[in-house]
Amino acid sequence: MKKLLFIYFFLIGVFIIYVYNYHLQISRSSSFDQENQTLQGKIDEKYVMVTFQSGMDYWKNGLKGFEDAAQALNVSVEYRGATQYDVNEQVTVLEQVIAKKPAGIAISAIDPNKLTETINKAVEQGIPVVLFDSGALSSKAFSFLGTNNYNAGVTAAHKMAELLGKRGKVAVITLPSQLNHQQRTKGFVETIYKEYPEMEVVAVKDGKGDSLASKQAALEIFKQYPDLEGIFATEANGGVGIGEAVSLLAKETKIKVISFDTDKRTLDMVKQGIISATLAQGTWNMGYWSLQFLFHLHHKLTSSLPSGSSLLPSYVDTGITVVTKENVDSFYAK
Amino acid sequence: MKKLLFIYFFLIGVFIIYVYNYHLQISRSSSFDQENQTLQGKIDEKYVMVTFQSGMDYWKNGLKGFEDAAQALNVSVEYRGATQYDVNEQVTVLEQVIAKKPAGIAISAIDPNKLTETINKAVEQGIPVVLFDSGALSSKAFSFLGTNNYNAGVTAAHKMAELLGKRGKVAVITLPSQLNHQQRTKGFVETIYKEYPEMEVVAVKDGKGDSLASKQAALEIFKQYPDLEGIFATEANGGVGIGEAVSLLAKETKIKVISFDTDKRTLDMVKQGIISATLAQGTWNMGYWSLQFLFHLHHKLTSSLPSGSSLLPSYVDTGITVVTKENVDSFYAK
Structure with missing residues (x-):
């Protein structure tokens, strides 16, 4: 009887601890939820x-x-x-x-x-x-x-200058109907003009966003300027077309090509050395x-902001990375 | 005796449920931690x-x-x-x-x-x-x-044009030794020049980042251009100084002032209508x-990025909000 009474009290005790713990867990998990609320959504969101x-x-x-x-x-x-x-x-x-x-x-x-x-x-x-x-x-x-497309053009100009030892004639093949391509061209042309007095942009041609048209445009420029040393394509199809055009030239003609974006054909040409560099967007x-x-x-x-103020940054420049033979491998899609 | 036995079994049952629940809680909370790992740091970080x-x-x-x-x-x-x-x-x-x-x-x-x-x-x-x-x-x-300080100047120019009905003479008081103030001035001047043919920037003066010097500069401009209708201060002390200068003028002279930032003195002047608008940074x-x-x-x-690429956006433009009498109250520091 004493034993039973002991067990009885022991179990009562356990029961009280259980109830106490249960409430503790509830209150803990709800405060935890509150703290986390901000950066954890719901899976049906x-x-x-x-x-x-x-x-x-x-x-x-x-x-x-x-x-x-x-x-x-x-x-x-x-x-x-x-x-x-x-x-x-x-x-x-x-x-x-x-x-x-x-x-x-x-x-x-x-x-x-x-x-x-x-x-x-x-x-x-x-x-x-x-x-x-x-x-x-x-x-x-x-x-x-x-x-920031203007800045991307600036980056291309500096890379071109580095490739050519800051001298020589260069050209651009672009898509003049689109604003982003106009800006890339402007950043390139203005930087060459302002910062590299021994370089000159001799031609800006429409490649129509198409590799065949861009190849044709590149061949025309090569004919007109046999001493051309570099060419910048503001979009990927253009870069591939220029790459094909350059491949047709005599081996001693080493025209440097800078292209845009990182599709497979572009990366392959970077790997082969046909395209010297391409610009990867963020x-x-x-x-x-x-x-x-x-x-x-x-x-x-963003509720602690004054009402009426802009809730988010108005613009994020996601940046540009220059891709060359050295780092091209890590840019292939996984 | 039967009663006691009943309680005994009941409490044994509760104990089992307790142990079961305890394990459940443990396993739940550990999987929860794992999911949260990415956006929850440690408090000693x-x-x-x-x-x-x-x-x-x-x-x-x-x-x-x-x-x-x-x-x-x-x-x-x-x-x-x-x-x-x-x-x-x-x-x-x-x-x-x-x-x-x-x-x-x-x-x-x-x-x-x-x-x-x-x-x-x-x-x-x-x-x-x-x-x-x-x-x-x-x-x-x-x-x-x-x-983006250039864009802030552009915003100021558009607001000034709105305040003046797109016509009239305006001036700028700035801090020409600092790049950000040069850019604010440039954005303002170029926008007035390009987009508002019936407006003219007649003076750009150094306010030395000081309210007394800015007040003096404003008074000189008022003297030289009695038909001046608006003035843009690229920093807060300048705006306060101009506000004081404007307050000295005859009541019928309604020069519109646009200032920068949201310190208490500036907000007070916006509230009183001495400063028409101020630009709040993000x-x-x-x-x-x-x-x-x-x-x-x-x-x-950012580990899924290709190695060598920029890990973060290179630039974030945190934006500008125009503060006027209508929304000034929410901009006072809490």
């Missing part, structure tokens, strides 16, 4: 990335950044895009995305103006939107994350920080 | 913000952003700085901070060149460094977060995203 020509290799790294941020923040992502280079298709895709009321949208705008209305519609419905890679300046999107950073920004807007984490 | 004239009101919002990010990421921060406007003192402070091997340093450089060596020393020792507000262009710091964003960037570097969260 969906953020959407919208592009155009959505099958392009170019978007892979940006999407990887977007996904990496989603994993860190414990939220979900979806990838959507116009399959073609078609503004109407992208508007339709964006309308469909808005209809699903996602937690946020990161969009690369195929056209700086024609998407503004649809972007504003999303913002007015309370869906946070940021732009990446290609902006829409007059829209109500909260931020733009992309390459696409992972575009995707990663786009999602971080959207998450901060969705969770109203 | 210390990040340091370093400024100059460290007592200034101006830094308060940036520090608040730095602290808010620290709370969200569960890390610690420390605030250090040169008490004076003295580059040698800031170098000494930075050396002391480096000696303690913090998890990261966000610094606003008093001089674009003279801190480079010490900043590089930190980076070479493996301490992540980002610059905010005032950069050091040639240093090895990973990023710069601050106002200082909270500078602090918040500086800490986020440092955290990402310290925890190597």
Whole structure:
């Protein structure tokens, strides 16, 4: 009987400890949740990335950044895009995305103006939107994350000067219809003019964003300027076309080519030494920080700001990395 | 006896449930920790913000952003700085901070060149460094977060045009010895020249960053151009000085003043209608995203990037907000 009574009291004690512990756990986990609340979302919280020509290799790294941020923040992502280079298709895709009321949208705008209305519609419905890679300046999107194209041209000019020992004739093959390519060209031309008095930009030609047209344009420039020493392509197809044109020349003609972006054909030509350098954009950073920004807007984490002030940085320059034979291997898509 | 036996079995049952629950809690919390690993630091992980004239009101919002990010990421921060406007003192402070091997340093450089060596020393020792507000262009710091001063001048020009109905004579009082003030002036002057043909910048004067000197400069301009309609101050002391000068004029002379930053004296003058608008910098964003960037570097969260590529966006434009009578109240420091 005494034994039973002892067990009885022992179990009562355990029961009290249990109840006490249970409450402790509850209060601990709820305070833990509170502390974490800010940078942990819910798995059914969906953020959407919208592009155009959505099958392009170019978007892979940006999407990887977007996904990496989603994993860190414990939220979900979806990838959507116009399959073609078609503004109407992208508007339709964006309308469909808005209809699903996602937690946020990161969009690369195929056209700086024609998407503004649809972007504003999303913002007015309370869906946070940021732009990446290609902006829409007059829209109500909260931020733009992309390459400073003028500075990219400046970087190309300095690299070209380094390759040529700061002297010689150079040319540019570009896509003059697009603003970003105009800016890359301007940064290149102005830097050569201002900082390298023994260098000269003798020609700027339209490569139409096409490797065949760019090859043709390069061959024409070679004919007109047999003493040309360098050529800068402001986009990847142009770089490949120029690479093919250069390969047709006599071996002793060593024209240096600087290209843009890191698709497989470009990287292969860098590896072979046909292209001396290519400029890698910070696409992972575009995707990663786009999602971080959207998450901060969705969770109203900028609430200590004065009302009426800009909630996010207006512009993020995601930077440029010069890719050469030395570091080309790490740039192939994994 | 039966009753006791019943209680006995009941308590045994509770004990089993308790043990079971305990194990469940343990396993849950450990998997939770794993998922959170990426964006939760340790409380003994210390990040340091370093400024100059460290007592200034101006830094308060940036520090608040730095602290808010620290709370969200569960890390610690420390605030250090040169008490004076003295580059040698800031170098000494930075050396002391480096000696303690913090998890990261966000610094606003008093001089674009003279801190480079010490900043590089930190980076070479493996301490992540980002610059905010005032950069050091040639240093090895990973990023710069601050106002695009040229664009701030552009914003001031558009606001001035709006205030004056796109016509009239205007002037600038600035601090021509500092690069950021040169850029603000340039953005303002070029925008008026290019976009507002019926407006004219008739004078640009040195206000020496001092309210008395700026007041004097403003009075001289008023004398020389009695039909002046607007004046832009590129820094806060200048704005206060101009405000005082304007207050001396006859009531029917309604010169519009646009100033910079949001110290108490400036906000008071906005409230009284002496200053029509002032430009608030995104200082909270500078602090918040500086800490986020440092955290990402310290925890190597950019590891999926190709080796050799830039780990962080090279530049973040933290934006400008126009503060007027309508929204001035929310800008007073809390």
